[in-house]
Amino acid sequence: xxxxxxxxxxxxxxxxxxxxxxxxxxxxxxxxxxxxxxxxxxxxxxxxxxxxxxxxxxxxxxxxxxxxxxxxxxxxxxxxxxxxxxxxxxxxxxxxxxxxxxxxxxxxxxxxxxxxxxxxxxxxxxxxxxxxxxxxxxxxxxxxxxxxxxxxxxxxxxxxxxxxxxxxxxxxxxxxxxxxxxxxxxxxxxxxxxxxxxxxxxxxxxxxxxxxxxxxxxxxxxxxxxxxxxxxxxxxxxxxxxxxxxxxxxxxxxxxxxxxxxxxxxxxxxxxxxxxxxxxxxxxxxxxxxxxxxxxxxxxxxxxxxxxxxxxxxxx
Numbered sequence: 001x002x003x004x005x006x007x008x009x010x011x012x013x014x015x016x017x018x019x020x021x022x023x024x025x026x027x028x029x030x031x032x033x034x035x036x037x038x039x040x041x042x043x044x045x046x047x048x049x050x051x052x053x054x055x056x057x058x059x060x061x062x063x064x065x066x067x068x069x070x071x072x073x074x075x076x077x078x079x080x081x082x083x084x085x086x087x088x089x090x091x092x093x094x095x096x097x098x099x100x101x102x103x104x105x106x107x108x109x110x111x112x113x114x115x116x117x118x119x120x121x122x123x124x125x126x127x128x129x130x131x132x133x134x135x136x137x138x139x140x141x142x143x144x145x146x147x148x149x150x151x152x153x154x155x156x157x158x159x160x161x162x163x164x165x166x167x168x169x170x171x172x173x174x175x176x177x178x179x180x181x182x183x184x185x186x187x188x189x190x191x192x193x194x195x196x197x198x199x200x201x202x203x204x205x206x207x208x209x210x211x212x213x214x215x216x217x218x219x220x221x222x223x224x225x226x227x228x229x230x231x232x233x234x235x236x237x238x239x240x241x242x243x244x245x246x247x248x249x250x251x252x253x254x255x256x257x258x259x260x261x262x263x264x265x266x267x268x269x270x271x272x273x274x275x276x277x278x279x280x281x282x283x284x285x286x287x288x289x290x291x292x293x294x295x296x297x298x299x300x301x302x303x304x305x306x307x308x309x310x311x312x313x314x315x316x
Contacts, residue, residue: 003096003127006072007032007060012053014038014046016063017243018228019215020119020156022250024062024074027121030256031128031135038265040064041230044272044314047265056268056297056316063120067289067296069094076120076157077300078112080105081277085286098123102178106301106310113304117172119157122192126179129186137254139191144214147207149253150195155211158226163196164204220246237264270297270316274309 007013011034015025021040028034037059038048046056053059057066061073072094079097080086086103089095098104098116105111116123129135139150154160163172176193183189199207212225221242223229232243239247244261251258277285284290285299291313299313 002131004032004131007034010060010072011035012037012059014040014059014061017041017232018226020121021063022247023156024121024124026251026254026256027124031133036259039232044270046268047233049263050266064298065300066298074120076116076123078104078106078115079300081282081286082107088286107305109304114171116175117162117168118159118175121156122159126183126186126189129183129189135188141253145210147211147214151207151211160204161208164199165201233265238262268316270314272314274312276308277311
């Protein structure tokens with residue numbers, strides 16, 4: 001089943017509050033008929049519009065893996081312990097993730113080092129283009145200090161830096177090549193690749209610094225340099241003015257509608273922990289989506305197995 005067909009079944013989406021999640025959600029709104037009904041902060045909070053959905057389990061999650069097998073999610077995290085776990089998870093069509101399409105696991109380390117290193121935005125673009133849906137953006141549009149729309153697209157999950165400067169750039173090139181095939185030589189995918197090929201390390205460092213400053217300054221005041229927020233609601237349970245400004249700005253530059261500033265949200269708060277899994281905990285995760293008897297809401301392996309606290313999970 002294609003991403004478009006899957007989203008026709010449930011077009012209500014909950015998106016992350018960073019530039020990767022927001023642009024992904026707005027793109028799906030514009031090209032897949034989705035409706036943004038909530039947000040998550042990739043940590044311990046989910047905010048939903050209860051006029052649109054009744055539960056945090058009623059929507060499709062964008063840029064976050066949700067453990068419940070019935071919940072559709074489109075993300076890019078490492079979510080399988082090993083090949084056995086991958087074999088179990090790959091049969092679930094509700095879990096759309098490049099690390100599941102091309103098997104990448106937490107162990108062995110060789111697999112983890114070749115994990116998907118880019119944003120969910122770039123994955124979604126390739127999936128949409130694969131369906132023959134034409135995407136077209138004015139990438140020549142310039143913002144503060146000559147930051148382009150293409151620069152913002154490639155700020156998502158630090159894709160530009162990863163692809164040109166980092167120690168993982170060779171791996172990134174392999175995934176960009178895969179996108180060429182996945183998108184069937186899609187126009188926007190090709191434009192991103194061509195732009196990256198023109199960049200040098202000095203320019204990437206400068207663009208990242210300028211883009212981060214742009215996102216963290218007035219009027220958006222993003223809390224993180226990747227254009228994200230941990231808290232988004234005011235005392236009226238509506239989006240903070242600066243958060244609304246940010247969402248409206250991103251909606252405008254890709255020519256889609258923004259959100260209703262008067263919409264009220266209800267917050268669900270959980271508890272996030274970081275641990276290293278024991279063999280028995282891995283077995284519990286694979287078979288029951290639980291740790292120490294507690295059902296997990298979301299999780300991801302955030303570091304390699306040789307680093308303590310490499311497994312992050314949230315219980316709601």
